[in-house]
Amino acid sequence: xxxxxxxxxxxxxxxxxxxxxxxxxxxxxxxxxxxxxxxxxxxxxxxxxxxxxxxxxxxxxxxxxxxxxxxxxxxxxxxxxxxxxxxxxxxxxxxxxxxxxxxxxxxxxxxxxxxxxxxxxxxxxxxxxxxxxxxxxxxxxxxxxxxxxxxxxxxxxxxxxxxxxxxxxxxxxxxxxxxxxxxxxxxxxxxxxxxxxxxxxxxxxxxxxxxxxxxxxxxxxxxxxxxxxxxxxxxxxxxxxxxxxxxxxxxxxxxxxxxxxxxxxxxxxxxxxxxxxxxxxxxxxxxxxxxxxxxxxxxxxxxxxxxxxxxxxxxxxxxxxxxxxxxxxxxxxxxxxxxxxxxxxxxxxxxxxxxxxxxxxxxxxxxxxxxxxxxxxxxxxxxxxxxxxxxxxxxxxxxxxxxxxxxxxxxxxxxxxxxxxxxxxxxxxxxxxxxxxxxxxxxxxxxxxxxxxxxxxxxxxxxxxxxxxxxxxxxxxxxxxxxxxxxxxxxxxxxxxxxxxxxxxxxxxxxxxxxxxxxxxxxxxxxxxxxxxxxxxxxxxxxxxxxxxxxxxxxxxxxxxxxxxxxxxxxxxxxxxxxxxxxxxxxxxxxxxxxxxxxxxxxxxxxxxxxxxxxxxxxxxxxxxx
Numbered sequence: 001x002x003x004x005x006x007x008x009x010x011x012x013x014x015x016x017x018x019x020x021x022x023x024x025x026x027x028x029x030x031x032x033x034x035x036x037x038x039x040x041x042x043x044x045x046x047x048x049x050x051x052x053x054x055x056x057x058x059x060x061x062x063x064x065x066x067x068x069x070x071x072x073x074x075x076x077x078x079x080x081x082x083x084x085x086x087x088x089x090x091x092x093x094x095x096x097x098x099x100x101x102x103x104x105x106x107x108x109x110x111x112x113x114x115x116x117x118x119x120x121x122x123x124x125x126x127x128x129x130x131x132x133x134x135x136x137x138x139x140x141x142x143x144x145x146x147x148x149x150x151x152x153x154x155x156x157x158x159x160x161x162x163x164x165x166x167x168x169x170x171x172x173x174x175x176x177x178x179x180x181x182x183x184x185x186x187x188x189x190x191x192x193x194x195x196x197x198x199x200x201x202x203x204x205x206x207x208x209x210x211x212x213x214x215x216x217x218x219x220x221x222x223x224x225x226x227x228x229x230x231x232x233x234x235x236x237x238x239x240x241x242x243x244x245x246x247x248x249x250x251x252x253x254x255x256x257x258x259x260x261x262x263x264x265x266x267x268x269x270x271x272x273x274x275x276x277x278x279x280x281x282x283x284x285x286x287x288x289x290x291x292x293x294x295x296x297x298x299x300x301x302x303x304x305x306x307x308x309x310x311x312x313x314x315x316x317x318x319x320x321x322x323x324x325x326x327x328x329x330x331x332x333x334x335x336x337x338x339x340x341x342x343x344x345x346x347x348x349x350x351x352x353x354x355x356x357x358x359x360x361x362x363x364x365x366x367x368x369x370x371x372x373x374x375x376x377x378x379x380x381x382x383x384x385x386x387x388x389x390x391x392x393x394x395x396x397x398x399x400x401x402x403x404x405x406x407x408x409x410x411x412x413x414x415x416x417x418x419x420x421x422x423x424x425x426x427x428x429x430x431x432x433x434x435x436x437x438x439x440x441x442x443x444x445x446x447x448x449x450x451x452x453x454x455x456x457x458x459x460x461x462x463x464x465x466x467x468x469x470x471x472x473x474x475x476x477x478x479x480x481x482x483x484x485x486x487x488x489x490x491x492x493x494x495x496x497x498x499x500x501x502x503x504x505x506x507x508x509x510x511x512x513x514x515x516x517x518x519x520x521x522x523x524x525x526x527x528x529x530x531x532x533x534x535x536x537x538x539x540x541x542x543x544x545x546x547x548x549x550x551x552x553x554x555x556x557x558x559x560x561x562x563x564x565x566x567x568x569x570x571x572x573x574x575x576x577x578x579x580x581x582x583x584x585x586x587x588x589x590x591x592x593x594x595x596x597x598x599x600x601x602x603x604x605x606x607x608x609x610x611x612x613x614x615x616x617x618x619x620x621x622x623x624x625x626x
Contacts, residue, residue: 004120006111006136008127009152026107026127027565029583041565043110051109052401055102058314059090060403073413075302076332078295078344082375083413087340087368088331090324091415093398094367096480096545096570101323102398103568104132112139112318122146128153134322142317171334172300178335179342183289185257186281189248192261193278196268198353200276202241204622205354205382207362207373210246210260210279215253218263221270223277227363227390229448234615235622236274243357244277245350247369252509257281283349288342295341303332336368343369347376357382358624363390364421366399374416386621387418390449392547392572393431401435417441422621424450425609445617447609449547452531453554454611470500471538471595475523476530476552477507478543484511487543487562488518493585495520501592506533508546539595541588544571544581553579554608558595560588576606 007013008026023037031037044051063073063085076085085091095102123145125133133149140147166174208227217224223232223244235242244267248260260279267277312321330336347369360377362370364387377385393400406415421437423429424447432442475491478484484507491498504524507513515523526533530551534540540552544561550572553559561571563581573579580591610617 002120003122003124004118006123006125006127008125008129008132011153024111029563029565038114040107040111043114044106045569047110047113048395051106052396052398054109054314055106055398056093056401056403058320059093060406062090062312063406071411071413076299077413078298078341079375079379081413082372082379082416084299084337084340084344084372085413086371086415087344089327089336089368090331091371092366092368093401095396095398095568099324099327100567101131101327103566104129104135105320105323106568108132108135108139108318108320109314115143120145122148124148124150126150126152131322135318135320138319138322139317171329175296175333175335175338179289179292179338182342183284186248186284188257188261189264189279189281190284192282193264193268193276194282194353196271196273196276197243197245197278197282197350200241200243200273200354202243202276203356203358203383204235204240205243205245205357205360207245207360208247209249209363210254210263211249211251213253213263218253218266221266223267223271223275226449229446229451230613231448231615231618232275234619236271239274240622241273242275243354244275246277246279248279248281278350280343280346280350283346283353284342285349288345288349291345292338292341295345296338299332299337299341303337340368340372344372344376347373348379351376351380351382359383359622360385361388361422361622362386362418364388364418371416374418378416384419386420386422386443388422388445389424389428389432392550393423393428393435394545394570394572395431395574396568396570400432404436424448425607427606427608443617443621444610445621446612446615448618450551450554450609451611451613452529453551453609454613470502471592472502472536473504473539473541473592474533474537474552474557475503475505476540476542476546476548477505477511477513478546479508479510480543480545481511483543483545483562483564484508484513486564487541488513490562490582490585490588491521491541492518494589497589498522498592504533504537506530539592541592544569547572549573549579550608553606560591560595562588 004022004024006024006026023034025031025037025039027041029039029041031039063071065072067075073083073085076083078084089099092098093102123136123140125136125148127133127149128151137147137149208225212226214224214226225232232242246264248254248257254260254263264277264279267275271277312324313319360382362373362385364370374385402415407417420443421432421441422443422445423432424445429442429444433439475487478487498521503521504526505513505515506526515525530548534552534555534557537557539560540549540557541560542549542552542562544563549559549561553573553576558578559573560580560582561573563569563583565583571581580595582588582591
């Protein structure tokens with residue numbers, strides 16, 4: 001193999017047989033039609049367990065790197081026994097939102113392993129990704145392989161001019177601007193609910209987002225959240241006092257901090273001391289502002305003293321610094337660093353201001369702020385802290401997984417973990433166990449976000465289509481615009497074949513879809529709740545990332561998920577028998593017309609969630625206060 005061509009472009013391949021030989025497809029699962037081609041996304045799936053473990057090991061080893069006589073994790077110690085390394089973007093590993101370049105890092109691992117079995121003299125990369133090109137150029141230089149980069153077309157939508165100017169500022173200046181803006185924009189929330197928080201006699205604290213509220217209930221001052229299902233009402237009816245610490249997130253219901261402050265006031269008036277509500281921003285005082293700057297300047301001094309470039313190689317060959325240098329700078333000098341210092345200080349202030357709590361429960365997503373929250377909870381000598389897995393645990397959502405040495409060794413500054421992890425069903429439990437969690441850490445509870453599925457017999461399902469009738473397809477939009485766009489793009493490409501298929505569109509609230517924008521498709525739109533819709537359809541057509549795919553699967557629908565070849569497979573149904581993954585319009589057409597032929601076929605379904613609205617498992621977990 002004298003030369004290979006790596007195609008990392010949305011543009012069609014040139015129709016030249018020479019370039020179709022020795023072809024590496026960086027963003028495609030499809031290799032048929034080429035005389036010699038390899039799919040990197042497919043290579044990743046074929047070696048997923050090994051690649052995920054290697055990536056997690058690499059992240060751990062970065063923290064263990066000795067710099068000026070001290071481990072990096074110790075260099076970033078901000079409190080006795082606590083390092084903000086665990087709050088950094090690198091340690092967080094959010095590969096689908098904050099750090100999408102992680103996908104390329106995993107693909108580079110798969111590609112370089114494959115290349116070690118080949119004899120190549122020259123490599124050509126077609127890509128708009130400068131960081132990827134630099135990683136490959138450095139690797140080729142170490143291997144003595146010739147390298148050429150042909151810059152592809154970058155079709156990303158440009159940001160506003162103001163955002164572009166802001167992005168070009170030094171990371172430290174961006175961080176200072178962000179802190180001042182945060183202090184000013186959230187000032188109306190200062191002290192909101194603090195009186196109730198300080199006077200509370202409750203011994204159970206929940207840390208949640210002020211988001212996903214049920215609008216009708218919120219307007220009446222009744223706290224009802226899609227995150228927590230009927231748990232708040234169950235506890236209220238039992239007279240159990242609870243404390244709710246909310247992280248405010250802007251949305252259509254509460255678009256401003258003023259709206260959030262008013263909502264907190266209304267919740268506390270209606271809660272009448274049974275439920276006490278406060279926001280994290282309620283503790284953002286001038287003294288906290290000063291402590292944040294002190295901590296951030298300390299991080300800044302340490303960050304200036306060492307460089308990470310030489311320490312981001314794997315096996316001494318694959319240098320990933322070009323992919324992660326911005327995450328590193330952001331985590332030490334930039335907005336991420338400032339945000340982490342702010343979160344830590346706010347949680348410390350909040351947990352100082354309340355009486356000793358017996359148990360705390362928070363929404364576990366392993367975001368950076370959670371490590372600071374867990375440290376602040378324990379340093380204020382509160383009781384047990386429980387992380388609640390409120391949604392699905394997806395195999396390639398790397399936030400949920402880590403090298404076990406991160407917290408199970410005798411070294412200082414270990415990653416703070418919850419005392420227990422509340423998983424919402426057998427699938428989440430098995431996924432966590434396979435990912436390295438200890439069995440004694442896990443406790444099963446009811447799936448609060450999915451209780452609408454409790455009336456469904458999820459052991460056997462028979463497709464509802466009647467012979468001779470067109471299948472009824474429910475299109476479930478995604479919260480990520482690019483995922484939804486890909487879904488609709490594939491449908492448009494086969495519009496002529498869909499005249500006899502009933503298509504109903506349910507957009508995600510965070511990503512509107514206008515049916516009129518797709519005149520070639522006969523679309524009906526529905527804004528009914530998912531639980532009301534599922535019983536009326538045969539097939540659910542979803543993105544690969546949405547948890548709504550599990551709702552549809554649990555309700556007995558046949559599921560077709562779009563597999564985005566530009567990202568890792570984030571489907572919660574990855575590896576589940578009977579689920580069809582498609583990445584081209586042709587595959588989608590085949591799936592739509594093959595699935596209805598299975599009428600009358602009985603299929604065993606995975607028992608995904610624990611579903612019991614009386615919440616016996618949750619009540620057992622919180623039993624000392626019930």
